[in-house]
Amino acid sequence: MNAMSLSIRSLIVLTLTLPAVGRCQGQDSVFPHKMPEQRPDIPLSSAMHRMFDYPAPRVQDNELFSQFKYTRLQGFDYHNGDGTISRRDPSRPIRVGDTYHIWYTRRQSPVPPIGWNRADEATDAIPSTDWDLSDIWHATSKDGITWQEQGIAVARPPKPAPGWRSVCTPDILVWKGKYYLYYQAFNEPSGLRGDLCPVSVSYADSPDGPWTHGGDAIIPFGKPGQWDQNATHDPHPIVYQGKIYLYYKAAYNKWPDKRDVYAVAHGLATADDPLGPFHKHPLNPVLNSGHETTYFPFRGGVAALAIKDGNERDTMQYSPDGVNFEIASCLSLTPTAAAPFAPDMFTDTKDGRGFTWGLCHFVNAGTPQKSYSILARFDCDFSLDVDQPGFKKTGV
Numbered sequence: 001m002n003a004m005s006l007s008i009r010s011l012i013v014l015t016l017t018l019p020a021v022g023r024c025q026g027q028d029s030v031f032p033h034k035m036p037e038q039r040p041d042i043p044l045s046s047a048m049h050r051m052f053d054y055p056a057p058r059v060q061d062n063e064l065f066s067q068f069k070y071t072r073l074q075g076f077d078y079h080n081g082d083g084t085i086s087r088r089d090p091s092r093p094i095r096v097g098d099t100y101h102i103w104y105t106r107r108q109s110p111v112p113p114i115g116w117n118r119a120d121e122a123t124d125a126i127p128s129t130d131w132d133l134s135d136i137w138h139a140t141s142k143d144g145i146t147w148q149e150q151g152i153a154v155a156r157p158p159k160p161a162p163g164w165r166s167v168c169t170p171d172i173l174v175w176k177g178k179y180y181l182y183y184q185a186f187n188e189p190s191g192l193r194g195d196l197c198p199v200s201v202s203y204a205d206s207p208d209g210p211w212t213h214g215g216d217a218i219i220p221f222g223k224p225g226q227w228d229q230n231a232t233h234d235p236h237p238i239v240y241q242g243k244i245y246l247y248y249k250a251a252y253n254k255w256p257d258k259r260d261v262y263a264v265a266h267g268l269a270t271a272d273d274p275l276g277p278f279h280k281h282p283l284n285p286v287l288n289s290g291h292e293t294t295y296f297p298f299r300g301g302v303a304a305l306a307i308k309d310g311n312e313r314d315t316m317q318y319s320p321d322g323v324n325f326e327i328a329s330c331l332s333l334t335p336t337a338a339a340p341f342a343p344d345m346f347t348d349t350k351d352g353r354g355f356t357w358g359l360c361h362f363v364n365a366g367t368p369q370k371s372y373s374i375l376a377r378f379d380c381d382f383s384l385d386v387d388q389p390g391f392k393k394t395g396v
């Protein structure tokens, strides 16, 4: 799969054409068109009835629709896929000078993970899941495709400090010239109660470190019975309205295996200081779907990509205020753990311009017995400034 490149253009896209729905042309609105009025004298099926509830254009043909092209990254060694090394959950890339920087979960263990359902057999050397026994690593690139691994940014602290078992799923904030990494801190193997973990933070004067521990449990769990009582995961900060807007995920009823009542949602916590305190928004949760968190400033509001989990998975959503999200488009083959390179994600812009690429991960790259994940690049067209060839918003 050297320089593997899967082109979504080769897929046939079925285009639903509604006569009164035009192309997106407005400069100020994500939803510039209205559906035609429903005619009460014409009987409708359920499907056609609810069509009139949707703002138009939806599904595709608007500026928050795109397809995705995936490219394997160069420069990362995976030990010939024996499952003993894994990279996943990349941060969003940032550009400093002429260099891109990323941070990510990196597991290197003598054996591949044995599986969450055997977590009670995990030891200090045997990982349960792919993100157990991990550290946060740093890599750099000049072109976003070929990467040089630079080494550990944030290591597991000694037991019993929070995160001694695993630190993973980082994301980055640049705020007033300093760099902040937010990440999950595990005190037990994933699959036991390890996943019921909160967020820690470390900071540095340079993307090259050194990183100083800045706090634990900075997004506290909700009270018993609340949606985020057990976990605050996937921390994902942007700068919006002069504040740090940190989105996070809580998965409830994930462990033990009660998948019939499993659900995910995303919350928002805001702060004036990267080390906190963070204040949870009273309307939390603000997104009802998405296994990981992907948010970016778009026009005057905030857009969010919901992937993998939930009734609204595989949608791009838009909110005029960072809180009240509506589906803007339905997407196919979305990037998992998407981490876009949006140059204005920390500039407190009032006119977010979107992005054309980012990083993501593919899980289960190996066999079930030798499981590991790889990082990949995706290209797309959620940019208001750059037309990506081959990603026309009208589809194929």
Ligand code: AAL
Pocket: 089, 131, 168, 169, 184, 195, 233, 234, 291, 292, 337
């Ligand atoms: C990821 C993230 C979180 C979960 C696990 C590791 O994709 O959602 O980090 O805990 O899976």
